[in-house]
Amino acid sequence: MKDFGSIVAVVLLLAAVPLVTHSNVVLNFMVVALMTALFGQGWNILGGYGGQYSFGHAAFFGTGAYVTAVLQVRYGINAWFAFGFGIAGGALVGAVIGALTFRSGLRGSHFALVTLAFAEVLRIVASVAPMTGAGVGTLIKLDLRPIAFQFQSRAVFYWIVLLLVAVALLTTRLIERSRFGAWLVAVRENEDAAKALGVDVAAVKLGAMVISATITAAAGCFYVQYFLFVDSAIAYGTWISIEALLTPIIGGVGTVFGPLVGALVTKGLGETAQALAGDAPGLDLVAYGVVLVLVIAFLPRGLSRAGERLLRSRVLPRGEAGHG
Amino acid sequence: MADVPLVAVDNVSRRFGGLLAIKGVSFAAPAGRITALIGPNGAGKTTLFAIIAGFLKPSAGRVRYCGEDVTGEPPHRLARRGIARTFQIVQPFAGLSVRDNILVGAFLRHRSRAAAHAAAESVAHEVGLAGVVDRPADTLTVAGRKRLELARALATEPKLLLLDEVLAGLNPSEIRDIVPMIRGLCDRGISILMIEHVMQAVMRLSEHVFVLAEGSIIAEGTPAQVAADTKVIEAYLGHGAASKLGATHA
Numbered sequence: 323m324k325d326f327g328s329i330v331a332v333v334l335l336l337a338a339v340p341l342v343t344h345s346n347v348v349l350n351f352m353v354v355a356l357m358t359a360l361f362g363q364g365w366n367i368l369g370g371y372g373g374q375y376s377f378g379h380a381a382f383f384g385t386g387a388y389v390t391a392v393l394q395v396r397y398g399i400n401a402w403f404a405f406g407f408g409i410a411g412g413a414l415v416g417a418v419i420g421a422l423t424f425r426s427g428l429r430g431s432h433f434a435l436v437t438l439a440f441a442e443v444l445r446i447v448a449s450v451a452p453m454t455g456a457g458v459g460t461l462i463k464l465d466l467r468p469i470a471f472q473f474q475s476r477a478v479f480y481w482i483v484l485l486l487v488a489v490a491l492l493t494t495r496l497i498e499r500s501r502f503g504a505w506l507v508a509v510r511e512n513e514d515a516a517k518a519l520g521v522d523v524a525a526v527k528l529g530a531m532v533i534s535a536t537i538t539a540a541a542g543c544f545y546v547q548y549f550l551f552v553d554s555a556i557a558y559g560t561w562i563s564i565e566a567l568l569t570p571i572i573g574g575v576g577t578v579f580g581p582l583v584g585a586l587v588t589k590g591l592g593e594t595a596q597a598l599a600g601d602a603p604g605l606d607l608v609a610y611g612v613v614l615v616l617v618i619a620f621l622p623r624g625l626s627r628a629g630e631r632l633l634r635s636r637v638l639p640r641g642e643a644g645h646g
Numbered sequence: 647m648a649d650v651p652l653v654a655v656d657n658v659s660r661r662f663g664g665l666l667a668i669k670g671v672s673f674a675a676p677a678g679r680i681t682a683l684i685g686p687n688g689a690g691k692t693t694l695f696a697i698i699a700g701f702l703k704p705s706a707g708r709v710r711y712c713g714e715d716v717t718g719e720p721p722h723r724l725a726r727r728g729i730a731r732t733f734q735i736v737q738p739f740a741g742l743s744v745r746d747n748i749l750v751g752a753f754l755r756h757r758s759r760a761a762a763h764a765a766a767e768s769v770a771h772e773v774g775l776a777g778v779v780d781r782p783a784d785t786l787t788v789a790g791r792k793r794l795e796l797a798r799a800l801a802t803e804p805k806l807l808l809l810d811e812v813l814a815g816l817n818p819s820e821i822r823d824i825v826p827m828i829r830g831l832c833d834r835g836i837s838i839l840m841i842e843h844v845m846q847a848v849m850r851l852s853e854h855v856f857v858l859a860e861g862s863i864i865a866e867g868t869p870a871q872v873a874a875d876t877k878v879i880e881a882y883l884g885h886g887a888a889s890k891l892g893a894t895h896a
Contacts, residue, residue: 501753501762508750511739518699518733519802520725520754 325495329578333488340477349476353548355589356483357541361562362569362581363490364538367497369567370576372530373510375430378437379566381419381444382412382535384557386542391460391552392453401462401471405543412539413532415444420531424524429513438563445558459553462546471547483544487582490537494578497533506530507576538566572617574624583626588614650713652677652806652837653698653729658707660693667693669861670707675806675854680828680838682848682869685858686882691841692734694858695808698839699731700724711806725754728805732795732812734841738783745770745779747794751801766801773797773827789820796824800831807831809840813847825850845873857881 339352361383369375390408393399399407419440428436448454455461466472473479497503505526508516513523546552565588570576573584592610599605621628651674660668668690675681683691696702698709700721708717716724730751739747748766756762770776773793778786783794792812799807809828813821825847832838832851842848848855849869857865857872859881865872872878876888883891 499759501757501759504746504750504753504762507742507746508739511741512737514701515733515737515739515798516750517701517721518725518731518737519751519798520722521750522720522722 325499326492329488329491329495332579332582333484333491336484337481340480344477346476349480351589351593353476353480353483355585356480356487356582357544357548358565358569358589359582359585360483360487360490360544361538361541361566362573362585363487363494364534364536364541365566366570366575366577366581367494367537368527368530368534370570370580371494371497371503371510372506372527374527374530375434375567376437376534377434377563377567378419378439378441379534379538380558380560380562381437381441382416382538383542383545383562383566384441384444384448384552384554384559385415386412386539387546387552387557388448388454388460388542390543391462391546394462395460396453400469401547402469405471405547408543408546409536409539412542413536416532416535416539417528420528420535424527424531438560441558441560441563445554448558449554454554457553459551459556462550464550472550479548483548486540486544490540491578491582493533493537498578502526502529510576568614570624572614572625574626574628577624577626580624580626583629584624587625651675651710652712653839654710655694655698656708656710658694658697658704658709660690660697660702661705667861668697668704671858671861671863672707673856673863673866675837675839677805677837678832678835679854680832680840680852682852682855683839683841683858684843684845684848684855684872688860689858689881690861691858692810695731695810695839695841699729699808725802725804728803729808730799730802730804730806731808732792732799732810734810734814736791736795738786738791738794740782740784742783743780744775744783744786744794744797747783748775748779748797748801751798754802765803769797769801772830773800774823788815789817789824792816792824796827800836804836807836807838809838809842811841811843813842813844821847845869849873 340349361379364382365376365379386408389411390404393404393407394401419437423433423436450456466474505516505521508519508521509523509526517523542557569584569588570581572588573582574580591613595606595609599609617625654674655671657670657672658668659666659670671694685691693702697704700719703718708715710716711727711729716727739750745766748769749762752762752765752769756765770779773796775793775797778790786794796812813824816824821844828838828851852869855866855869855872856863857878864877864881865875879888879891
């Protein structure tokens with residue numbers, strides 16, 4: 323119970339946000355931040371716990387988004403079912419890419435480059451294939467009914483993405499506590515030693531890839547229901563792959579709350595920089611970049627771990643902090 | 647079953663490019679004993695271990711375990727069958743605590759976290775790491791890391807334990823501590839095949855020694871027999887060394 327208490331507390335706290343404010347700006351910000359936390363969490367399971375740094379998580383996000391959109395628009399399938407198929411589609415793409423890369427023993431930078439290549443191939447295919455709407459993209463018809471997975475109120479969308487984030491957080495915690503999780507971390511730390519202890523390295527990586535892809539795809543499905551539009555540059559764009567890895571790295575790679583903290587901080591930072599920069603184009607991105615560099619340079623283990631350390635050093639008397 | 651050796655290497659060769667590192671080696675280690683594999687540097691001992699544990703495939707020959715042909719099986723499957731190895735160059739999961747390191751091994755036989763925890767705890771106690779289980783593995787001393795290698799391997803509850811120079815780099819008092827521990831493992835039914843350079847320990851622990859030099863077995867027997875063997879002395883000290891030693895003794 324102790325393991326899950328903090329997750330329940332954080333989720334309940336976040337669930338109260340729409341009760342406190344009705345500002346669409348705030349809610350929109352929070353929806354986007356939570357969606358980023360969601361695909362960041364997906365990346366975190368494979369990259370943070372498993373040590374397999376993917377540069378192509380857009381492959382899963384985009385597949386989730388496209389499957390959800392195309393099934394509704396071209397085949398008239400109910401949005402909720404399309405959402406489910408979108409998640410399954412992302413998981414399938416994860417299984418295929420995982421089987422191909424891990425079977426051939428790709429590690430480190432080779433793995434990163436090949437995942438990037440997969441995402442790019444999908445982007446190019448999606449930008450020319452008639453089924454995806456090619457260059458024009460796919461627009462979901464406005465139909466503000468719950469049965470169509472569309473809501474008048476942003477608060478409902480907010481609670482839905484929060485529910486997805488909650489499931490991802492709990493999944494991560496369960497993995498952390500399980501045999502699979504111990505093996506996954508062992509693979510990250512030292513593959514040869516893991517093998518010697520009976521860990522089927524390829525199977526563990528593949529499992530992590532599928533879970534990772536599933537969570538990331540869910541974010542893609544959510545994206546398309548929220549914005550009702552997708553094209554290849556959005557769905558399979560490199561920005562998704564980069565945010566997916568940046569978010570947990572800033573927040574704390576291989577921690578349960580890392581992606582959530584990272585998403586809130588980076589998105590908040592982006593908004594603040596934009597507001598402060600005013601008319602000067604690009605200045606917000608410069609400020610954003612500088613802060614990212616500083617965080618990575620001085621807090622290489624991420625914000626959530628740094629926060630934990632700070633908290634402990636305040637609570638415990640001097641000298642005891644850091645021990646035990 | 648008593649006649650079937652626990653592990654038997656049958657005419658195994660291994661080639662690395664133009665180098666034949668192992669040349670048709672055959673030997674067997676019986677169950678319930680400590681068997682030692684010694685030999686000068688570069689003899690191919692670690693390569694042979696890697697072949698037995700599944701990390702390398704032999705270019706020719708077979709490996710049998712409990713009478714079954716296990717040649718070329720991947721290491722994780724051999725670990726499930728009961729073969730555990732330690733690494734000559736220690737390979738801790740550096741970012742994890744000592745407990746979590748051992749836990750990875752314990753999960754092989756215990757699915758639930760509680761059971762694996764209990765098993766890991768008892769192994770930590772057995773190898774004398776009980777006091778440091780919460781420390782990060784990379785803060786251990788050399789002796790501590792060697793113990794951790796041993797602990798992780800033991801946590802998989804092996805039938806056959808392959809020890810690759812667990813005593814190398816330890817001081818005499820640390821060796822004195824670990825030798826009885828290895829003896830104790832054998833006493834509780836774990837068969838051991840060890841590569842070792844510390845001859846004093848080989849003498850005290852094993853009943854049967856194989857000597858590997860330049861990829862071939864050149865001698866076998868009790869520790870005393872191989873230590874007196876002319877070919878063994880020459881393999882270590884160079885051609886003609888045995889007769890010179892004999893001359894000074896005379």
